[in-house]
Amino acid sequence: xxxxxxxxxxxxxxxxxxxxxxxxxxxxxxxxxxxxxxxxxxxxxxxxxxxxxxxxxxxxxxxxxxxxxxxxxxxxxxxxxxxxxxxxxxxxxxxxxxxxxxxxxxxxxxxxxxxxxxxxxxxxxxxxxxxxxxxxxxxxxxxxxxxxxxxxxxxxxxxxxxxxxxxxxxxxxxxxxxxxxxxxxxxxxxxxxxxxxxxxxxxxxxxxxxxxxxxxxxxxxxxxxxxxxxxxxxxxxxxxxxxxxxxxxxxxxxxxxxxxxxxxxxxxxxxxxxxxxxxxxxxxxxxxxxxxxxxxxxxxxxxxxxxxxxxxxxxxxxxxxxxxxxxxxxxxxxxxxxxxxxxxxxxxxxxxxxxxxxxxxxxxxxxxxxxxxxxxxxxxxxxxxxxxxxxxxxxxxxxxxxxxxxxxxxxxxxxxxxxxxxxxxxxxxxxxxxxxxxxxxxxxxxxxxxxxxxxxxxxxxxxxxxxxxxxxxxxxxxxxxxxxxxxxxxxxxxxx
Numbered sequence: 390x391x392x393x394x395x396x397x398x399x400x401x402x403x404x405x406x407x408x409x410x411x412x413x414x415x416x417x418x419x420x421x422x423x424x425x426x427x428x429x430x431x432x433x434x435x436x437x438x439x440x441x442x443x444x445x446x447x448x449x450x451x452x453x454x455x456x457x458x459x460x461x462x463x464x465x466x467x468x469x470x471x472x473x474x475x476x477x478x479x480x481x482x483x484x485x486x487x488x489x490x491x492x493x494x495x496x497x498x499x500x501x502x503x504x505x506x507x508x509x510x511x512x513x514x515x516x517x518x519x520x521x522x523x524x525x526x527x528x529x530x531x532x533x534x535x536x537x538x539x540x541x542x543x544x545x546x547x548x549x550x551x552x553x554x555x556x557x558x559x560x561x562x563x564x565x566x567x568x569x570x571x572x573x574x575x576x577x578x579x580x581x582x583x584x585x586x587x588x589x590x591x592x593x594x595x596x597x598x599x600x601x602x603x604x605x606x607x608x609x610x611x612x613x614x615x616x617x618x619x620x621x622x623x624x625x626x627x628x629x630x631x632x633x634x635x636x637x638x639x640x641x642x643x644x645x646x647x648x649x650x651x652x653x654x655x656x657x658x659x660x661x662x663x664x665x666x667x668x669x670x671x672x673x674x675x676x677x678x679x680x681x682x683x684x685x686x687x688x689x690x691x692x693x694x695x696x697x698x699x700x701x702x703x704x705x706x707x708x709x710x711x712x713x714x715x716x717x718x719x720x721x722x723x724x725x726x727x728x729x730x731x732x733x734x735x736x737x738x739x740x741x742x743x744x745x746x747x748x749x750x751x752x753x754x755x756x757x758x759x760x761x762x763x764x765x766x767x768x769x770x771x772x773x774x775x776x777x778x779x780x781x782x783x784x785x786x787x788x789x790x791x792x793x794x795x796x797x798x799x800x801x802x803x804x805x806x807x808x809x810x811x812x813x814x815x816x817x818x819x820x821x822x823x824x825x826x827x828x829x830x831x832x833x834x835x836x837x838x839x840x841x842x843x844x845x846x847x848x849x850x851x852x853x854x855x856x857x858x859x860x861x862x863x864x865x866x867x868x869x870x871x872x873x874x875x876x877x878x879x880x881x882x883x884x885x
Contacts, residue, residue: 403492403493403494404490404493405489405490405491405492405493406488406489406490407487407488407489407501408428408429408430408487408488408489409428409429409485409486409487409488409504410426410427410428410429410443410445410485410486410487410488410500411426411427411429411483411484411485411486412424412425412426412479412480412481412482412483412484412485412486413425413426413427413442413482413605413606414482414605414606414612415479415480415481415482415605416605416606416612417479421446421447422446422447422449422476422477422479423444423445423446423447423479424444424445424447424479424480424486424500425442425443425444425606426442426443426444426445426486426488426500427441427442428441428442428443428488429485443488443490443495443498444498445486445488445498445499445500446498446499446500447479447499447500448499448500448501449474449475449476449477450475451474451475452472452473452474452475452476453472453473453474454470454471454472454473455470455471456470457470478592478593480503481593481617481619482603482605482606482617484503484504484506485503485504485506486500486501486502486503486504487500487501487502487503487504488500488501489501508534508535508537508547508548509534510534510578510579510580511532511534511535511548511552511578511579511580512532512533512534512555512578512591512621513578513579513589513591514577514579514587514588514589514590514591514624514625514626515575515576515577515578515587515589515591515624515626515628515668516531516555516557516575516591516621516624516670517531517532517574517575517576517577517578517581518530518531518532518574518575518576519532519552521548521549521550521551521552522551522552522553522554523551523552523553523554524554529574530554530555530558530561530567530574531554531555531557531558531561531574532552532553532554532555533552533553533554533555534552535547535550535551535552536552536553548580555621556620556621557621557672557674560673560674560691561573561574561674562809563692563693563808563809564674564689564691564692564693564808564809564826565693565805565808565809565810565825565826565827566689566693566808566826566827567809568827569826569827570645571645571678571680571683571685571687571833572676572678572687572689572826575626575628575664575668576631576663576664577589577626577628577664577666577668581631582631582633586628586629586630586631586632586662587626587627587628587629588626588627588628588629589624589625589626589627589628590624590625591622591623591624591625592622592623592624593619593621593622594619594620594621594622594623594672595619595620595622595672596616596618596619596620597616597618597619597620598616600616600617600618601616601617601618602614602615602616602617603615603617605617620672621672622671622672623669623670623671623672624668624669624670625668625669626666626667626668626669626670627667628664628665628666628667628668629662629665630662630663630664630665630666630681630682631662631663631664632650632659632662632663633649633650633651633663634647634648634649634650634657634662634663634664635647635648635650635657635658635659635660635661635662635663636648636657636658636661636662636663636682637656637657637658638658639658639661639684639701640682640683640684640685640701640832640833640836641684641701641702641836642836642837643835643836643837644833644834644835644836644837645682645683645833645834647663661681661682662682663682664682665680665681665682666678666679666680666681666682667679668680671691673691674689674690674691674692674693675689675690675691676688676689683701683833684700684701684833685698685699685700685701685832685833686698686699687699689826692808693808693809693825693826694709694710694711694808694825695708695709695710695711696708696823696826696828698831698832700831700832700833700836701832701833701836702832702836702839702840704832704839706823706828706831706832707823708823708824708825708828710807710825727841727845728846728847730818730819730846732817732818732819754794754795755794756794756796778790778791778792779791797818798818798846798847799816799817799818800816800817800818800819800820800846801814801815801816802814802815802816802817802819802820802821802822803815803824803829803830804822804824805824805825805826805827805828805829806824806825807825808825808826809825809826809827810825812824812829818846819846820843820844820845820846820848821839821844
């Protein structure tokens with residue numbers, strides 16, 4: 390349908406508006422966020438005419454600067470004005486905005502808000518995932534908006550129109566989080582429910598300089614060949630949760646199983662809706678997540694090579710592909726009410742500049758795979774209260790056979806070497822060790838399997854090289870152990 394336009398501001402009895410207007414250019418040489426717009430009108434004009442254009446200034450909900458009345462003559466910081474406030478990138482050409490003109494003066498126009506393009510708000514604000522995508526594999530992935538030009542007779546609920554996969558899908562796949570409904574994909578969309586419980590901001594992201602081009606501006610001085618697509622940007626989401634799905638147990642008591650109210654399941658806790666969270670995530674995938682439903686805080690980098698998680702039951706898990714370095718100018722203290730475990734696949738080096746003390750409350754064992762040396766620069770005292778035995782192939786003071794040191798108990802643990810890889814198995818003196826994502830022992834997947842009793846290094850395990858696997862992870866594909874995928878299968882389609 391052709392758009393009709395308003396003629397003249399002053400000629401309409403100095404009508405100040407507000408008016409609807411279409412953005413035709415957002416290129417402002419003054420860097421003040423001004424827009425060139427074409428005024429729209431409901432009746433009365435030639436539908437084929439371009440209509441009146443105006444330049445309107447940006448009116449921010451909050452913005453200010455210190456007064457110029459207090460600026461001194463010297464060019465120091467103290468005598469400079471300081472600006473502050475809310476700044477938003479001007480909307481792209483083709484967007485509809487609301488404008489008004491103070492006292493009907495065309496030189497005093499302001500744009501005060503943006504009008505949504507109908508049904509074009511699935512991506513806002515969290516870049517939600519959906520199974521309604523053009524790949525057709527029913528796998529939930531982040532998407533763009535549906536193509537109105539290509540889909541002329543779509544689904545009655547436009548939320549369920551198929552959409553193109555967003556490039557952020559690859560980011561999540563590379564991180565190992567594409568199948569993780571907590572740390573990876575999300576349901577935080579403006580179209581998830583009504584009234585919406587999702588709040589937030591999503592930036593448009595950088596201009597896609599490999600994408601399609603178009604012309605912007607008025608016909609007589611339009612700029613041809615301008616890049617008109619966006620790469621997607623940063624999202625800040627405050628999601629009050631989807632109460633159609635409620636967690637069956639608190640996160641510190643059981644796995645992430647949710648009851649569906651639409652399927653008349655009543656065993657969920659209405660105080661724990663699905664996907665209640667605050668998340669800040671950049672275009673490339675850096676994120677800070679505070680998740681109420683799963684009761685955790687998660688911080689990860691874009692490549693998936695480092696992450697840290699604070700869990701419901703009080704664990705702090707840290708994973709790094711490269712080094713973890715800590716330095717303090719004073720003391721660095723470790724204290725554990727249970728065990729402190731150190732393990733290195735290569736060397737363990739400990740050095741004291743002055744004095745080193747080792748103390749054991751009961752037994753003390755040292756094992757070297759080949760040779761052992763002790764070098765003392767001065768004297769050495771060996772004081773044994775009970776019996777003292779030495780055993781060797783030859784010794785000048787040979788006596789009864791000496792007892793052998795006991796090997797440290799080991800455990801078989803799951804290992805994901807690189808983000809998104811299938812799981813292998815490693816042997817360690819640890820009972821639990823973070824891996825690259827998808828990490829199969831995240832506490833929220835099943836807190837009953839990682840309680841203090843079950844992560845006790847001295848429970849289970851093995852002391853011989855031929856001991857059998859005690860956790861059974863070897864060869865498992867992460868589709869099989871990431872229980873989140875199965876748990877949220879009922880959400881397929883419900884999110885749109």
